Amino acid sequence: MPDPSAIERHLAAARASLRRVAVERFADVLAAGALVVDIRPEADRRAEGELDGAVVIERVHLEWRLDPTSPDRIAEAVPGRRVVIVCNEGYSSVLAATSLVALGVDATDLDGGYRALVAIGSPLVRSGTT
DSSP: OOOOOHHHHHHHHHHHHSOOBOGGGHHHHHHTTOEEEEOOOHHHHHHHOEETTEEEOOGGGHHHHHOTTOTTOOTTOOTTOOEEEEOSSSSHHHHHHHHHHHTTOOEEEBTTHHHHHHHTTOTTEEOOOO
């Protein structure tokens, strides 16, 4: 078996550095007041559906909008508030969460992403238009 690629090693290290949220616990985390941020591209949200209770911030703007010290932050980005990042399958979100942690944000991600919520039939997902 070949050695893992650099990105596979990077993802493994990022996953190991976070306390990721299991899909079965996602509703509890949301109910506890975590800020859930959906970073999926608009085309994916349109095709696959929306996530109830999530703030949509595409990946390209994430750090500026969630850094509590940034003049470009959203009102919900307050020091000490837990942030859970959601992408399609938990790859981009884990990298995004570690980037936020480096800025001092209490961040993690949803293990398995939006598609894992769909797979368990979560009532928090709304069907897409296509």
